[in-house]
Amino acid sequence: MRRFDDEDLTGAEFRECDLSRARMVGVVMQDAEIDGLVTSLVVNGVEVMPYVEAELDRRHPVRLLIRSDRPADLREAWRQLRDDWATTTERVRSMPENSEHRGVDGEWSMVETLRHLVFVHDTWFRRCVLGLTEPFTAMGLGPPDVMDRKEDGLDRSARPSLDEVLAVRSRQASEIEAWLAEVTADQLTQTAPVPDDDRWPPYATGRTVRKCLGTVLDEEWAHHGFCKRDLDKLTRQHSPQG
Incomplete structure (x- = not known):
């Protein structure tokens, strides 16, 4: 254990x-920011995460649908998530050229974020939910150790355009929509019918569909929030006062 005194x-x-x-x-701790998987956070003797989660649900009601076990709710959650991404895509097209390829504070750009979601679809939906074993989409963006596994099909050198990523995302969305229906x-x-091999994700075996x-x-949901946050920062940088 490391100790800082x-x-x-x-x-x-x-x-x-x-x-x-x-x-x-x-x-x-003034003007601090915590962004990540946080559970059971006690601040000055008070467990604060229930308040944080309740406020997030109030701001983003789609979270309630995402947690539902009812197929109808899950279909509506997916529809809302897709609508949110469509709105954000329209926004980035109206921003200065190449904004979709610009990262902020070391974070992924919008295109990189969408490429990661391509990877998420291939791993957690096609592989874990559908039980498929085919290679991942080449433009997908996963963890560094997975990117280096040539047998998984990922191309570390890929530099797709926004439209190229959106075309893949559209096909993947249709696949989920047909399944949810x-x-x-x-x-x-x-x-879940997770294939019995050593491919990503390594900890999915035994989970439910x-x-x-x-x-x-x-x-x-989470990565859309990150993307909006960073586009807001880019917009402020481009503003006359930025």
Whole structure:
């Protein structure tokens, strides 16, 4: 365990770090930002995550649909997520040229974000929900160790345009929509037919179909939020006062 005593961490950035069971005692934390998988966060003796989750649900009612076990709710959640991405796509087309390829603060650009969602679809839907074993879409963007596995089909050198990624996304969306139109509540509770091999994701075996689909929907919602956040920052940079 690492311990930091009387350290000045002003402006520090922790990226892809595991801070589970971290204790911060007597700290000064002003204008701080936490973005990630956070559960059971106690601040000055108060468990704050129930308040955070309730506020997120209030701001984004689609989250309630994403957590539902009813096929009709899941279909509506997918429709709303697709509509949100369509609106954001229209927005980026109206921004300065190449905005879709610009990242902010070390984050993925919009195109890179969409490429990651292509990968999410291939892994958590096609592979885990449908049980398919074919290679992943070449333009998909996954973890570094997966990108280096040539047998998985990913192309680290891929530099697709926004329209090229959107074309793949459209095909994938049609695939989910057709499946959601037929799936039953009972089918959602069944164990996902994850192929028995060493391909991504490594921790899906034993999960239900519903759980695997939930990962797809959660990723769609979360990454859309990240994308909007970064486009807001780009817009401020391009404004006369930026």
